[in-house]
Amino acid sequence: MKYSLLVLDISSLNMLSSSVVEDSWFENFIIPSSKKDLKRVVVGDVIYIISKNSDIDSKFLVINLEIFSDSEDKNSGFDRLVTVALSELGTNIRINAKWGAFKEGHFISIYSMTAAKGQGSRYYFNTFPDEYDNVIYAYSKLDQMSKFSQTDLKIKKFRNFTNSLLDALEAPSLENTDVLDENTGIVLLSPSSFMHFGNETLQEWLQNKLTGEQLAFVNRPLDAPVRLKGPAGSGKTVALAIKCLNDFFKKIDEGIYPKFAFITHSQELARHVVTDMFSVLDPSDNWKDISKGELWIGSLYELAQEKLGYQNKAIVPLSLDGREGMSLQIDFIKEAIRYLKKDLRFKTSILPKCSKYFSDRFKSENIDDFVIDISNEFSSTIDADRIKKGTPEAESYVNGRRYNYQMMLDKIEDRRAVLEIHAKYTDLLRDMNTLSMDQMIADFNNHIRSNEWQFSQKYSREDPRSEGFDAIYVDEFHYFNSSERMSFRPLFQPEAFNNDKPPLFMAYDFKQSTRDLNIANFFKKVEIGETQGLELTKVFRSTPEIAAFLQDLDSAFPPLDLAEEWGGYSGSAQTETGATPELRCYGSQIQLVDETFRQALHAANLIGGRNVAVLCLNPELFDTYIRAGRTQDKYAPVTGRDEFIAIKSNIKKPVFSMPEYVAGLQFDSVFIMHVDQLDLSDDELINRQRRFISSTYLGASRASKKLVLSCCYDRGGPSRILNSALANGTLVRTEFDI
Known part of the structure; x- marks a missing residue:
């Protein structure tokens, strides 16, 4: 039978968000028998996968199945529909910034596929279809960006849902006794299949599974910054996630609306590991309920783009993932150097005045190390201080004092050469209509220190205009450069500080970092004063x-x-x-x-x-x-x-x-x-x-x-x-x- 609409509620959306859906699933939409709390119901040509406890006031995603008729990658597209629905139906899940979300009134559109597969086509959503405020309707897929007012809203088809909902709620589930679970087309995943995390709940971890070292960290009060150090496989991310969720629920129990952030260097680590962990720790997914508290999860770069409003300004950063962004920046720096190696003015007027050490590194066929040093100089100094060639700030940079975290540039002419490389580098970025990660973080650091940011903190914490967090948990802290580490202090609500100390919890292992590090002064750039240190010594990953x-x-x-x-x-x-x-x-x-x-x-x-x-x-x-x-x-x-x-x-x-x-x-x-x-x-x-x-x-x-x-x-x-x-x-x- 050919179905016209697929209807999912919050329970089925949560299940599908942590599963891999194969193309064969779209033929009959069968759910595994292990999901006893869900039911599959067909009313006319509308198929429902909903909780057995759903009622007329539950929240639903309605999908016009025509949008999958010509899809080459239904799995990826379906994952995007589920994520958009969860983000709009009152959960702490957010739309991936790479999907190019555009919002106008009650309408949203996103790219239907990744950049690698072409980004022309878009999915279109109505968050208030036929004036239903508990339903989001994925109504169309178009080959290019179109004004919402010019799209066919498919309301007549949507009414097949509203006319069949009561019957679906009352109907028993269809049995699939002739279909084995492995043939349903759904691969149910959990962090145990992805990160060897296990399936224990938050309470089981707190009562039985945490080591003494981990428990000491989890029980630290929210009155001072804490560093959590440990080798790979020692459970740093686990302890950080458990502490975050435990503290979050404690605040809710105290009658406080908490605003927490779990920040990573990697966008995908946050999206596909941390969120999965939270769902295992809290099987009821109460942490997603934004009416109880805000738990922001993502990379620092996602947060920067969101707070700067780049999406509404058509400004595109290189990436929202730290490692990927650094790699792309290095490619642009290499291209700038290749250009200057051929540039007559640079070769005859600038390079001959540089030190032999700098000149030899610039001329070398293997410039990988040189480029990494240049990249660190850009991020730690030039972009961080918004220095441009030919400005008074540039002269201060050229003639000023050098610090041990900066690149070794002994001669003034070496520094002028670096500014030439930076100028060409920014020209290349501008030609591509993009901003580097360092440029975005520099903008972000200015924004969160602005009068506008401070003004926004006067609103009540439940107000969506209110900015700042009560507590921040940072994983992979060893990957953040000096400018990025300066972003954390201003992100706190004023009342979060205790004697000028914010509740910032940082997990790190310097030996996993492939960046150049000034470790002796690493935490000074965070600007939070003295921090408490704890160490995990037991390894649970490796033999x-x-x-x-x-x-x-x-x-x-x-x-x-x-x-x-x-x-x-x-x-x-x-x-x-x-x-x-x-x-x-x-x-x-x-x-x-x-x-x-x-x-x-x-x-x-x-x-x-x-x-x-x-x-x-x-x-x-x-x-x-x-x-x-x-x-x-x-x-x-x-x-x-x-x-x-x-x-x-x-x-x-x-x-x-x-x-x-x-x-x-x-x-x-x-x-x-x-x-x-x-x-x-x-x-x-x-x-x-x-x-x-x-x-x-x-x-x-x-x-x-x-x-x-x-x-x-x-x-x-x-x-x-x-x-x-x-x-x-x-x-x-x-x-x-x-």
């Missing part, structure tokens, strides 16, 4: 054998002035024993690639694709392998942190990515490619060494049961960072045909 390898890898970090915050590896594994991590040495690069993917595919066939990851340490080789024909169809690519949903839905093939893109996730088996000495020659800069080891550490710490590293002799053989582990037997070496 004792993997933890022992990480401890030996830790000894390879170069001796830097990192203060006591760095410390040695403190992880003590609390899991069952497993195999010793293995280093596989191949004669050639081709042999390494072929064998690694063969082994990963075999593992994926045994334990499922989403449980296996192949991680490449070298960015250039990763891009090469993504494009290479010999590796096609052997993996599910994850080329950015906005592709977490691809990991969720991946069943048969291993994930292929880089460590930075899967930070925050874990896999049963991890294969790390190219721990090669060529990428760490003896004359490398210390920061380069630290970044390479951090990337290896980040990748290895994603593994929970099996860890395999690989190198090849045509790229120098095994990196020296593995010497300690090999000598101590925490890494076993296997030679393949050379």
Whole structure:
């Protein structure tokens, strides 16, 4: 039978938001038998999937099924419809800023697919159809942006819902005894299948499962900032999420309308991991009820775009994910340098006056480290202070004092050259009609220190015009640069401070950061004064054998002035024993690639694709392998942190990515490619060494049961960072045909 409308209520929307829906589901819309609280009802040509307790006042999403008639990716499109509905029906779920939402009155439109697949077509929604204020109606999909007044609202079809609702509420559920759960077309997911989180509720964690270290953190009062340090797999994100939700509900129980924020560096980590955690901790999804309190979840960059109102101003930032944005900024900087290498004025009038050290780095064929240093200079100083070439601020920058967190630019002419690079870089961004992440954060930092922001805080906390939070929980704090760290203090409500100390809770592990860090002064930029520090030492992700390898890898970090915050590896594994991590040495690069993917595919066939990851340490080789024909169809690519949903839905093939893109996730088996000495020659800069080891550490710490590293002799053989582990037997070496 062909259905005209699909009707979902809040209960089914919550279930579907944490599931993967396959194309076959759209044929009969069958729900798994395990969902006893839902019922499937057909009235005429309208199909309902609703709670057995739904009534006429429940909140509904009504979908005109015509919008899927020509869809190539129904799963992704359907996920967008569900998210928009949850965001508009009074929950703390928000529309992904990348979807280009446009609102006018009671109408909304969003892009129907990702930029990679083309963004011309849009979904159209009516949030007040036929004057029903508890219904959102997804009524159309059009090939291009159209004025709402010029769209067909399909109200006649919508009335098939209103005319059949009472019958649907009273009808029993249709039975599907002839359909096995695995054939329904829905893959029910939970964080246990994505992050090995488990299915315990908030109360079960508080009563039975938290360690003493975690409980000490969760029980800290909201009267001072607290730092939570711990190695990968120690449960930092878990403890932070539990504390956030526990504090949130305590405020509600006290009769207070709380305004909390859970902020991450990664948009997708917030959207697909943290929100899933909260739904497991609170199965009733009370945390989503915005009438009880506001719990904002997302990346710092999403928050900045939202508060700056960029969407309504047609201003597009490079990204809303920190890691992806940094990568894109680096691409623009490289392009600016390539341009200036050919520019006659720069080559003859500016570069010859620079120091030999700067000039050699600029002229080098391998400018990766130079570009990262330039990027850090832009974010920490030039964009942060809104410095432009030819201004008085630029002269102050050129002639002023240098600080230890800045790039080494000994001569004034070096600094003038950097300003030339920045000028070309901003020209390229302007040509693309976009803002860099650093430019957006600079605008944001000005906005949240403005009179307008302070004025908005006079409204009552329930008023949507009110700005600021009562408490802020920040995950992946080690990824934020100095300008970004300055954003947190102004985000608090004035009454949140206790003796000038805000309730800011920060989880971090400096060894996972591939940014250059001035750790000794890291927390000074947060401008919150003295902070309390707690440390988690028990590791729940990795086997004792993997933890022992990480401890030996830790000894390879170069001796830097990192203060006591760095410390040695403190992880003590609390899991069952497993195999010793293995280093596989191949004669050639081709042999390494072929064998690694063969082994990963075999593992994926045994334990499922989403449980296996192949991680490449070298960015250039990763891009090469993504494009290479010999590796096609052997993996599910994850080329950015906005592709977490691809990991969720991946069943048969291993994930292929880089460590930075899967930070925050874990896999049963991890294969790390190219721990090669060529990428760490003896004359490398210390920061380069630290970044390479951090990337290896980040990748290895994603593994929970099996860890395999690989190198090849045509790229120098095994990196020296593995010497300690090999000598101590925490890494076993296997030679393949050379």
